[in-house]
Amino acid sequence: MWQALLLGAIQGVSELFPVSSLAQVILIPALLKWQFDPAAQSFLAFVVALHLATAIALVIYFWRDWLIVFRAYLGSIARRKLVYDDASKFAWLLVAGTLIVGAIGLVFEKHLREFFENPSYYWVVAVILIANGGVMLLGDYMKQRSESPAFEPEGEEAAAAPESDPVVVATKVRKTAEQLNFVEGALVGGAQTLALLPGISRSGVTIVGGLLAGLSYEQASRFSFMLATPVIGLAALKEVPKLLKHHEVLTYTIPSALLAGITAYLSVRFLMKYFQHNRLAPFGYYCVAFGTLALVLLRMRSGGVAPNAAIPPIIREGTFITDRTGRLMKSADGMQEDFTFDADGQAMQDPPMIILPNLKLQLMEQAIARSNRDLKFQVTAMVTQYQGRNWLLMERVVVVPSSPSGPTRPGSDV
Numbered sequence: 015m016w017q018a019l020l021l022g023a024i025q026g027v028s029e030l031f032p033v034s035s036l037a038q039v040i041l042i043p044a045l046l047k048w049q050f051d052p053a054a055q056s057f058l059a060f061v062v063a064l065h066l067a068t069a070i071a072l073v074i075y076f077w078r079d080w081l082i083v084f085r086a087y088l089g090s091i092a093r094r095k096l097v098y099d100d101a102s103k104f105a106w107l108l109v110a111g112t113l114i115v116g117a118i119g120l121v122f123e124k125h126l127r128e129f130f131e132n133p134s135y136y137w138v139v140a141v142i143l144i145a146n147g148g149v150m151l152l153g154d155y156m157k158q159r160s161e162s163p164a165f166e167p168e169g170e171e172a173a174a175a176p177e178s179d180p181v182v183v184a185t186k187v188r189k190t191a192e193q194l195n196f197v198e199g200a201l202v203g204g205a206q207t208l209a210l211l212p213g214i215s216r217s218g219v220t221i222v223g224g225l226l227a228g229l230s231y232e233q234a235s236r237f238s239f240m241l242a243t244p245v246i247g248l249a250a251l252k253e254v255p256k257l258l259k260h261h262e263v264l265t266y267t268i269p270s271a272l273l274a275g276i277t278a279y280l281s282v283r284f285l286m287k288y289f290q291h292n293r294l295a296p297f298g299y300y301c302v303a304f305g306t307l308a309l310v311l312l313r314m315r316s317g318g319v320a321p322n323a324a325i326p327p328i329i330r331e332g333t334f335i336t337d338r339t340g341r342l343m344k345s346a347d348g349m350q351e352d353f354t355f356d357a358d359g360q361a362m363q364d365p366p367m368i369i370l371p372n373l374k375l376q377l378m379e380q381a382i383a384r385s386n387r388d389l390k391f392q393v394t395a396m397v398t399q400y401q402g403r404n405w406l407l408m409e410r411v412v413v414v415p416s417s418p419s420g421p422t423r424p425g426s427d428v
Contacts, residue, residue, distance in 0.1 A: 115207045220242070338356075
C-alpha cells in the first residue's frame with residue numbers, strides 16, 4: 015500500500031513538473047525493486063487512475079480559464095465562426111493541439127506500451143530523460159539569448175531612452191497564449207507528441223515550444239498545462255474500462271489517485287508562481303542527473319550488458335512450442351535456468367526463455383549431472399509471460415543423442 019501511495023504522489027508531482035512522469039513511474043519502482051509488475055494490466059489500470067486524478071486537479075485549478083474556453087466554443091457555434099476574438103482563438107488552439115497528439119498516440123500506442131512491458135527497454139527511458147533535460151536547457155538558453163538586446167543603454171543613455179524604443183519594448187513586451195497565431199499554437203501543441211515517449215516531459219517540451227514562440231515562462235506554462243488537461247483526461251477515460259475490470263486494485267488505487275490529485279493541484283499552484291520569476295534550468299539539470307544515475311544503475315544491474323544489445327522479442331502467452339531442441343544454461347544473474355533454442359531452420363531464432371521450476375527441470379539437471387557433459391534436449395512446453403520475459407512450463411522433455419556416427423537412436427524421456 016505504501017508503495018502505491020508514494021507512486022501516486024510521484025505521479026501527481028512529476029506529471030506537471032517538467033521531469034517526465036512516465037520516466038519516474040517506470041524508473042523509480044524498477045531501481046528500488048518495488049512490488050509492481052509494469053507489464054500487468056492491473057498496473058496500467060492503476061496508472062490510468064492516477065492520470066485521471068491529475069487531469070481533474072488541472073480542471074479545478076484552471077476552472078475560470080476553462081469556463082472562458084467553453085463560452086468561446088458556444089460563441090463559435092452561435093456566430094457560425096470559429097475565431098471571433100482572442101478567447102475563441104485560444105479555445106480552438108487547444109482543440110488543434112489535442113487532435114494532433116491524440117491521432118499520433120492512437121497510431122503508436124501498442125509500440126509505446128513496450129516501454130512498460132519490457133524491462134530491457136528501461137535504459138532507453140533513462141537516455142530519453144537525459145535528452146529531455148538537454149532540450150529544456152537548450153530552450154532556456156535560447157530564450158535568455160533572445161531577450162538579451164544587442165545594445166542595452168546604461169547610465170544617462172538609459173535615462174534618456176524613450177519607452178517606445180524598440181530595444182526597451184523588446185525586453186518588456188511578450189505575447190500571451192491568446193496572441194499566438196495558429197501555426198505557432200499548432201507547433202506548441204504538436205510538441206506534446208514527443209511526450210508519448212517515456213522520458214520526454216509533456217510540460218517541458220510544450221513550455222520550451224511556448225518560449226520559442228515568444229511567450230513568457232508564466233504564459234508558456236499556463237498554455238502547457240491547459241493543453242495537457244484534455245490529453246491526459248481523455249487518454250485516462252479511454253482506459254477506464256480496464257480499471258473497472260481490475261477491481262481488485264481499487265483498494266489501493268482510490269487512495270493513491272486522491273493523493274495524486276492533491277499533489278498535482280499543489281504542484282500546478284507552485285509552478286504557476288515559480289514561473290513568474292524563474293526558469294526551466296533546474297529541471298533540466300535534474301533530468302540529466304537522474305537519467306545518468308538511472309542509466310548507470312541499470313547497466314550495473316544488467317551485468318554489464320551493452321545497452322544496444324539485441325532485445326529479445328516477446329512471444330504471446332499461451333503459445334505452445336513442440337519438439338524444439340536446445341540446451342539448458344544458467345541465466346546471466348545465475349539465479350535461473352534458461353533454455354536456449356537451436357535455430358531449427360526458423361526465420362528468426364526464439365530468444366532464451368526462463369524455465370519455470372518443476373519436476374521436469376529437476377530431471378534435466380540430474381541428467382546433465384549424470385552424463386557430466388553438456389546435453390541437448392528436445393522439449394514441448396507452454397510459453398508464459400512475466401515482467402517482460404518469456405517463461406517455459408515444460409510438459410515433455412527428451413534427451414537428444416549426441417553420437418556423431420551410426421543411426422540416430424531415439425532419445426529417452428527425462
